[in-house]
Amino acid sequence: METAPAPMKYTSIKKAKNRRRAIHFGLIVLSLLLALIFAFPLYWLLRGAMVSHSEILARPPVFFPKELGFENFRLGLERIQFWRQLWNSVSIVVPYVIGTVITTSFAAYAFAKLRFPMRGAWFVLVISSMMLPSAVTLLPQFSLYTSLGLAGKPALIIPAFFCAGGNAYFVFLLRQFFMTIPAELSEAAKIDGAGYFRIYYRIMLPLIRPAMIVVALFSFINCWNEFFYTMIYLKTEADYTLPMGLYMVNGMRIPNYEQVMALALIVTLPCLVFFLIGNKYFVEGITLTGIKG
Template sequence: MSQTVSNAFCTLRPSFWRRRSTHDRLWKILTVFLLVVLSVIFSVPFYRSLVSSVSNLDGVYASPPRLWPEEFHFENYVKALTILPFGRFVYNSLFVCTWCVTGQVLTASIVAYAFARLRWVGRDVWFVVLLATMMLPPQVTMIPHYIIFLKLDWIDTFKPLIVPSFLGGGAVFIFLMRQFFKTIPLELEEAARLDGCSNLRIFWDIMMPLSSPAVATISVMSFIAHWQDFMGPLIYLGSFENYTVSIGLRMFQSIYGSFPHYMLAASHITLLPVLVLFFLAQKYFVQGIILTGMKG
């Protein structure tokens, strides 16, 4: 309908449309110009830290700052990995993240299946409760959690970081999975049920394979969240060999704070896994953000 209106305009007043197209081009040029300027500004932190991380001490503290390192000191990265057992920290982080992702994805999907497909008394009330828990700031339960894990003698182990992931995996992920399950046609499931499939098999053999995009999305979101987690490891991990990258980096800073080049090299090492994941699974990142945005 609107198409015909604008077509009619085209034949009526060609001059109007010609003027508009030059206008459009100007706007496009302005947009690109703004985008380029902004992206330069946004890149400064990355670029500056990359340059600093391969400089020597003189280069780091050079004034004015150098735009390009005089000589490349890639050994900074080796140094950063060796002066503190950074490899160990990376390994710890990977270990915790792997378990957390497994736990969150598995239990969030199972619970989401109950909310999306099963019929049980009180389901809808529980669903509202689930959504309400998203509002609760983690600080409220932080102290009791600490006391519980202290009593269980789990302090300075990875258990306080991992076990909660196996208990439902968080309201956001349950919600996302439920929304996704809701979009899967019921017919498939009904056919399977007629063939005598149990709920567990329907969940595992039908729903999960069909939900691989959603599973990928929440896996990626979960991995990033745990990789970046700072408060958890800070509270629960005490000994050095248990440190994850985030508190490892902080320790690095408090010891080698005046050696920014090592500091930045270490930071980049911890960013690498996330960066690789991002470029491998970019699609799912975007999906995750959009999905969480849609729930409003």
């Protein structure tokens, strides 16, 4: 049986390596182009927050301004009750994040590890709620909060906590993560006399830390940037959150786009900081939750 000459084999291997290198180089270039496209709005926001009023209205636009300053931040902060609105945002976000992590992890643990009647049907019902628009539940929620005397309060701590677990996506995400944990760990803990809550607290929680950080990060970003519900429930400027304060400055008749961008950068900064801190766990959690269905 004849075999191909050695020079032909070497040539084919070399062509395959060159092809892989070309594909690898093309993917790197494509990734860099996409990164520049997605990072450009952030650069434009930073640039707009630090330029003068004349430069931000210049046509054609000035991509590289001559002078940069921080005066827009001071002027923008003077237009809103910054510290009051910051406290309002924090007082709503913190209980929301805590409530989301606790309630969704409880539900996900039950759907993944516990056996109870119609478990699959209940899980399908929870997941199907993702297709329900939030506007459908707006009127019942508003009627409930009004009856309880909670609508229009500066800090919706109780509603934020108890309504935090209504995100079916987080339940699904954590359930997928719980499914990757071997059942032998729970069985060994049961033999040692541990109950369901102790298994959840002492064994499961340390193992699902990346997924919990992902849920906390997503819930923080969702609640921090919330505008629709805060506009409905909060009535006075002293009760507004930071996104509402930003909306007020943007709605003024005086064209102050540079101050709006400065305030937008301040409002966006916490989300960027928390994302950069939890980026490692974010990637790990998203990867591991898709291992097993």
